[in-house]
Every structure is written in structure tokens, then in C-alpha cells.
Amino acid sequence: MPQVTYILPDGSEKTLDARDGDSVMETAVKNGIKGIVAECGGACSCATCHVYVDEAYADMVGGPSDLEDDMLDGAASDRRPTSRLSCQIKMRADFDGLRVEIAPKQV
Amino acid sequence: MSGGILIIGAGQSGMQIADSLREDGYQGVITMVGDESIAPYQRPPLSKAYLYGEADEESLQFRNEKFYADNQIDLILGDAIVDVTVSENGGSATTASGRVLNFDRLALTPGSVPRKLDLPGADLDGVLYMRSIADARALKSRWDSAKNVVVIGGGFIGLEVAAVAGKAGKNVTVLEGADRMMARAVCPTTSEYFKNAHERRGAQIVLNARIDHFEGDGTRVTGVAMQDGSVLPADIVMVGIGVLARTEVANLLGLELANGAILVNEYAETSNPLVVAAGDAVMLPNPTGVEGLVRLESVQNAVDQAKAAAKTLVGTREPYRALPWFWSDQADLKLQIAGLSTGYDQTVLRGNPDEDAFSVLYYKNGRLLAIDCVNQVSDFMAARRCLTNGQTIDPIAAADASVALKTLVTD
Helix, strand or coil: CCEEEEEECCCCCCEEEECCCCEEHHHHHHHCCCCCCCCCCCCCCCCCCEECCCCCCCCCHCCCCCCHHHHHHCCCCCCCCCEHHHHEEEEEHHCCCEEEEEEECCC | CCEEEEEECCHHHHHHHHHEEEEEHCCCCCCCCECCHHHHHHHHHHHHHHHHHHHHHHEEEEECCCHHHHHHEEEEECCEEEEEECCCCCCEEEECCEEEEEEEEECCCCCCEEECCCCCCCCCEEEEEEECCHHHHHHHHHCCCCCCCEEEEECCHHHHHHHHHCCCCCCCEEEEECCCCCCCCCEEEEEHHHHHHHHHCCEEEEECCCCEEEECCCCCEEEECCCCCCCCCEEEEEECCCEEECHHHHHCCCCECCCCECCCCCCCCCCCEEECCCCCCEEEEECCCCCCCCCCCHHHHHHHHHHHHHHHHHHHCCCCCCCEEEEECCEEEEEEEEEECCCCCEEEEEEHHCCCCEEEEECCCCCEEEEEEEHHHHHHHHHHHHHHHHHHHHHHCCCCCCCCCCEEECC
């Protein structure tokens, strides 16, 4: 199982095992990590699962689709170059070690 | 067993109440009972990602087992409440399997059930509904071999299933009894667009449809017979004609109902002060602050009203105020709605429906009430924030799609 580390708004870190194919959002929410709201449950409809991908992983994870790009423009926290909606990042073996910072404000 | 809080109904709202109770510092016993056999799960993907094969049952679970264990939330699944009594200081519920569950406070999140069609042949195999994972399994198990899919009801659920069927190359017919689609949710402009858009994608749409009965081979449905004598061949009939609030437990308690749903106030309190209720099964004061009662069958309401209910249970009452919003993904069409358009006196079209990208803004007395967005997520995000903050957008300026909506927001 690939691991993903979340950096929470208070600076603490939490590392979880992700099921292959589950999104970075789902992995967090199922384990009760606060800060990722994910109102729409992963339909790319609410922009409340905003994360900043660690630059070391940004190329591998890739950028947002056009739709996600527009959603990110309306997100509650400032957008940065590695901003993504975590519901749109599906975990896979080579993402092992991925680090994402949870955007401080989601709604 | 000691008291604590009993949550009856293990759907999105029930799960959210449990989660919020712990987040709000509640340390007592939390027990959640559901009559389905699996832990709380997401329903919206059942008519979309699950049907496409992009989401499996495990991925639909809201929380994992460890979460419920760590947070000491006792889940009782596959068991229904058959009796419940409440006195001044608490109460007791009995399940079908004979469990007796005592509680100090009770939360009802029973959800709803699909409205059934009462027509000859409606009990044939292959006449299906969409609400639960069991419904979705029944549809999926018949999906691959089905060539002709007839959808009854041109609402969100029906059109979502129609869209998946169309993409899978099936022959799709949508039968809508009204003179336009999604009539309860959107204005005629949006309805007309969706009719045309689904037709362009290969579906046959029949408005003002009058169904007489279902035809079958003795076991399985084979067709839908219309009152004009025509018969539409059907391997699957998907019925999506709305839902009915589940009020069995509310009725046992003698709670006040309104329009067949559990009546609550802005604190999610029912007519019994020990009992709160949230989600699809309740009738609540309009949470945007406008006069009147509404029923909101949505994820947003299930979650936000549950949070208000949890606050009431822990004694930090806060009136439920939130902007309702909705979405429906239909193949490549992303419909997002923010606000409640009830009572609108003007609409403004922004963008071009012929390009599958536009928004309709709803106004009353010149102030923005709501928006429908089709593949216009920037408009949706801007309008949702605007409405949440009690702001508005000038209707004349809004019609110019070359100007970003978020730059037009004013007090």
C-alpha cells in the first residue's frame, strides 16, 4: 500500500496507508483526518479538498484538468502552483511517500 | 446499557451527527442503527461512478472501521427499529433482532425511500429503483446484458442513469410525465437545454408520457406499454420519480409531520424536545432565512443540518443557516445549482447553451437568489460564495459572459 503524508493546518503530520486507486481525499476522510472537508464526496463539485502537493512530487502527480483548474480558482484558500483538489489524485504504488499540505481554509 | 445518544438511520446525515458529536466534544455513548447491512456510504456515486465501474463498494464507505472504533461509535447494521418510547429523561428502542437500546437523546436520520410506481407489471424483475447499494447492485447485475433501457422520470437520478446508459451504447428512452424535465429543480431554459442535450447524445425523450403498464415474459420485464398503445422494448426499467420521507420511527413517537416529512425547527429539534432529526426525511425552515418550510434532499443538507443537530445535542445550539447547493453529473454535463430559486421573478442567461456551457441566474426583486451552471464551475463557485455571503450580482452585468462573475459581486 502506498503511503501518503498529510501536513495539517496546525503543522502536525499524519501518515496513512492508502488503498490503491483511492484518492488522496478518500484516504484522509475515511481515517477521519480533519481539514479536508470534501462536501461532494469526490465529484469535483465543491473545491473543499484543496491541498498543496509537495514540490518534490508535483511533477509525478501532475497538474489539474481544465475543470479542476476552474474549481481551484474559486477555492477558499489561496492558490499556489502545486494546488490540487485531493479528490482528483488517485493513489498508486509509485506515489508512495507522497506529501500534501492541507489548505487552511476549505469553505 | 447506559444512555447516551442513539442515532436511528446510518446514512450520510447519521454518520455526520456521530462525527460532529465527537468533534464537538461529546464523550457519552454513541450508537448508530441502520437497517442496511453495510456501514454508512456515499449514495450519489451509485448512479454514476459505481455504474461506470469507477468506484467499488469499499471506496464508497465514508469512514473505515478504525475510525468508528477509535471514536467509540457503535454501529449496529442490518437491524431495524421496531419499537421506541421516549419519556422526560430519555427512552428506549427495540430492534427487530431483539436488542434493547436505551438513550438520553435520540437523533432520527432515516432518509427516504423511492416512490414506487403503481402500475400493472411493476413487480416484474428488471423494474428497478435507485436509492441503496442493494438497488445499485440490482441494476449493475443486469447492466451489461441490457440493450434497451427505459428511464421513468426525467429528474437527476433518471437522467444520470440515462447518461451512463447512453455512454455504454444502450438504447435509452426517458419518459417524463410532466411537460419538461427536472421541473421541480430548474427553470424552463435549463429544462429545455437538458432535453436537447440528452437527445443530441442519442437518448429519446418523451415528455407528457402516459404509461399504461409493463409487459413481461412472466418473470422479467420486456417492455413499457404506453396509453397510446405503443410499446417500448425494455430490458431494464429504471424508475426515478422522487422519494418519500421515512417516518416509521417518527410515527411511533407521535412526532409532528409536515407534508409527510418530520417537522423540525432551525435547531433540528422535532416536536419532542429530546429528539432531533436531519437529512432527507425532514421538513425544515428555509435555511437561507426566507420564510417558509422546505425539504432538501441533498448531500449539503444531510451534512450541514446534521452539524446543527449535533450542536443542539451537545447544548451549543446554533440556528441552521446554510446555502443549499446541489449537483448532478450527466455524462459530460456537470450541472451545479446554488441557492433556492423558489419565488424568482427574473432569469438571466449567461453563456451559450449550444456550446454546452452556460449559467442561468435567478432573481427576485433584482437580487440574486440562485444559479444553475452547466459546465461553468467558475460561475458556480463565484455565485455560491456570493450567495453565502448575502451578496448579489447585477443582472444586466451578469449577462456578459466575457466578464468573470466573481468580479461582479456586490453587496
